[in-house]
Amino acid sequence: MSEVIVETRDLSIRFGGVLAVNNVNFSLRAREMRCLIGPNGAGKSTFFKCLTGQHKINSSNGYVFIDGHDVTGWQPYEIVQLGVGIKTQVPSVMNGLTVWENLWLSARRIHGKQGASAEVDRVITELGLQSHLRRVVGELAHGQRQIVEIGLVLCQRPKLVLLDEPAAGITGAEADRLVELIKGINQQAAVIVVDHDMNFVRMLGGAVTVLHQGAILVEGEADAVMSNEKVREVYIGNRAK
């Protein structure tokens, strides 16, 4: 059995009177893919932010372990330095810089001065961004910016990739390509995908964890989860009937 790459123990986050994350015990092994789904307000993004350090937690909130390190209360950059690649819900790129410059900044930390350019070339070729190389990222369409952000993750060659709504604003053909891309990433790294697009989740395959009111409702294979009565009731609702 491969090692556990990410684990949460009794993780709870409360915003005022609302329990956004409720005693979540979650674990993922190396090179495993897990989709995290749930209706709006289920606590997906808050849980995601706890993993990435964007939401500050302390030991009273529970514990987060990444690659064997207790990262509770760590800064995002410290968590990333453990080999974590993060794509946020809204494309978080450097809009005033070109595609090449964005990717170079990502590659520079891992691959050094000498190797950064070669790594950027590899990722640009892999993502088919050659024609956008010198374009300022702020001028690109939303979907292209999503791809650039995934490029930022790829340049880091992470062992854990966290993708928050990677399919948001992406068209059908782009979604197919994105699925292939994520599957490709999963060959080298464990992947957690947060999304609420069921078709996209089905296309990705892998296990699914359903969150509801901040707690884990059910975990299992995609098809089994989709046909689960509780899931249909709280997440899919009448639309599935």
Place this chain on the structure above:
Amino acid sequence: MIGDSANFSSAGRTQWGWIAVAVFILLILPAAFDTSTATLLAIWALFALSLGLMWGYAGILSFGHAAYFGLGAYTYAITSMNMGESTAAWILAIILPAFVAALMGSMMFYGRISDVYMGVISLVFSLILAKFMGATAGEAYQIGGTRLGGFNGIPAFPIINLPGDPSVPIFGTAFYYLVIFCLIFCYLISRWILSSAFGRILLGIRENEARIELLGYDAAAYKTGIFSISAAMAGMAGCLYASWAEIVTPALFGLGQSVEVIIWVIAGGLGTLMGPVIGAGLLGSLKLLLGSQTYIDNSLVIGTILVLVVLILPRGLLPTLMGWRRQSEQRSVRRAGNKSMRRRKSSAHSQK
């Protein structure tokens, strides 16, 4: 290879041609102005460059940058007075502001305070220094044998001399060229910083600090670094100013000094290194010209210019001029393309 380091165009380029023109102008400036005025303008340009580097390329706006200018000036005055010569004073006047800025910066940036609060804290810091220095008139306030002098400041300290030789003071035209050397040196250092990985990460911070952290960089450390470098340059400008004015007063820490440098940077062009230098040169000259008349208040004119610049040239003078130049180049390329197309068409037509 698809890309190389030359692809990092957002950091700007060292425009050697323009630098040569600027150096030529600076060298002949004493012919147009008296040397003393030209020296003062170059010192202000160095002060503006220090803020322009930090604000334009790392997105850090300090509303109280005069704190480091004043610290440099006071450090120079106190040390040179105590030591009787300028070598150690000159070095301390650069190191101390850098050290203070590193302390302030690490508290502010690791404290994760917002940009607005950062601006307010930096302003308050400079005002506290101004207030404190103004209240040091008593005999108790002396460092070594140097009295701080309250509102009257510290006069009559040794001016900059040849390193290690107090019998050879540097003044007049020689001092002007020393200031020019410092300005060019700081410009080239800034350019070098921007072309390094450190400078490129600063650009990333300016664009999206959260993303830079998600790429694994400690943004607070980089911001503290550039804050400290910028303060060192401001301290150097302060030190040169002290040697030029031969007196330092609490006004050096004042709000007016901090606001003026912000206006110079905005007017010259944020996000360029030459812009703040040009802004300081032009608006500084105007300030000196207006200073000799009594019909209209100086600050009123400078304030009006700021409003006009923001409305008419929101990017500042230099970026606007560069934009016009780029547009005219594109137009001439298009015109040349159309001409050659017409020529090809007519030759194809004549062949038929």
